[in-house]
Amino acid sequence: MLFAIDFFVRRLAQGVVILVGVALLIFTLLRVVPGDPVRLMLGPMVSPSVAEETAKELGLRDPIIVQFGRYMSQVLRGDFGRSFVRSAQGGSTGGSRGESTFDASNRAPVIELIATTVPYSLLLAGLAFLISLIIAVPIGVWAGLNAGKWPDRAALYLSSILVSLPNVWLGLVFIFLLSVKTGWLPAIGYQGWTYAILPALVLAVELVPVIIRSLSVSVSANLLEPYVSVGQIRGLTRSRMIAAHVLRNSTIPLLNVLGIQAVGLLLGGLFVVEYLFNYPGMGLLMINAVFQRDFPIIQAIAIFSCAALVGVNILVDFASTTIDRRLQY
């Protein structure tokens, strides 16, 4: 118990440092890179003086470090600001307002926008995880048990090919073959959980090779460990040895891979796939925000996804130290 508290306190402190670093990086990049959000908010017809006034009102003309300090103190209070572009009633208002000054109170709070999209993204990510595990675990274990023989080579070639399929293109192929031609699955938008299947398949194709590789390597390495032959002397059957010991020991590297590589891949893939399928998750919100230079949304989503990644890493490390106490944190 003491171990767990010590572990979490240390790792959470490190995680907070990382998050502040990430926030600072994104914050600075957004403001250093050319592209004035006020122009997009108010449209091309606005006079320079009005634009300047709005920018001052939003605090966009202060030094970056002042802006960052203000932003972080807001975030600490749980306030991620309001969208530059989206109104509270939904829909974006950018560009159509002519001379009127910017109405600050009518903009949607970022936290609400994210809260409405996160469940969709979680459904998609969960489904993708499930599908990829169902496909990859049997293949990976089989390849690992037959290291050097043809199942191993077949798994190798399969994962090399799967890694080479660009997700944007694969998504279009799936839409064309499984939705347009055959009508088996719905593809664009969201009206029920079946709309998540096709995008999840695309994401799963990205995850499968990672899982196969990790599992086959660790299973075959574990089979060479002395405990396997000792177990045979103790009279355990090979299948029992594999099921009870080899697979259990092989899950530690898999957990690491799932935590670090797969969640990273999944997060990156979500943005592309949601955009491709017009799926109303966090990724689509992010990409639209980038096009509209909606800084508060971009910052908040960057921070959220990093927090997710850091959090998963901590949990994974905790899980693997509980499975194998020899691992030090």
Add this chain to the structure above:
Amino acid sequence: MSEHAVIESGARVSTQPRSLGVSILYQAMRTTEFKVGAVIFIGLILLSVAAPSLLGLSPTKFNVALKFTPPWPVDGWVWPHFFGTDQLGRDLFVRSLIGLRNALMIGIASVIGMFVLGSAIGMLAGYVGGWTSLILMRITDAQMSIPIIILAITILGVSRPTPLTVILVFILAGWPGYARVARSVAMSERRKEYVRAAKILGASDLRILLIHIAPNILPPIAFVAVLDVARMMIFEAILGFIGIGIQPPTPTFGTIIADGTKYLLNAWWITTIPGLLLALALCSINFMGGALERSRNRVLQGVA
């Protein structure tokens, strides 16, 4: 292209006592998947150099009378457009080959950049140790917890994307991985005998790093970097698809595929042909990179 050069130099040196890098290359080149990958890759390169002039086709010249002609076995295809034409009657195959050239250029340039930057910083930090090393690790921790896509769309979506900025963003996103690996290897290398010997003989730190440590630790890292070329090419296609990659009229996989989505229902080949070509190219690179990675693991385990 760079792979090709490396292969040749490897073949020449193989009679001398083999260094770590050469023996890894030698092992990898004997595997089937490396050969298959190299043949496809070199074939694609030759094709992208020769095919446009041989067939007398241009990637940007359009001919509206010939728009939407399907690829070869389908009824209605027109010579010499074996792979069909797009919505403006431009030859898809030639456009895809030019796209391949651009993608390769970006992929190779950005991987070389992140490799040089990352391993320089990593080696320095690992060799010097102490606070430098610790600060570097925290920076890489922070940067590795941002998915590369977030970084790329944040910067490129807000600024104006050009080939140079795309490469710079990839380098910015990719260097921490190399820095970590180089740092950890340099740290273990620092304690070895040959480094101490060089120090006693009066070699400067810079000389030790560049002349003694770098040739020992960099080749294994460089071989695995081949896989990153393929990853960067996928990212380039993704950026192009979203519309924040290299801008039209320069053909890239992403923009051709994005154009094709509008005509997916009646002209499926506009997205299919470039996608297949990209997948084939990536496959060849991944085969070679995978073979290099595995033979590196074998050699390193055998040596250690």
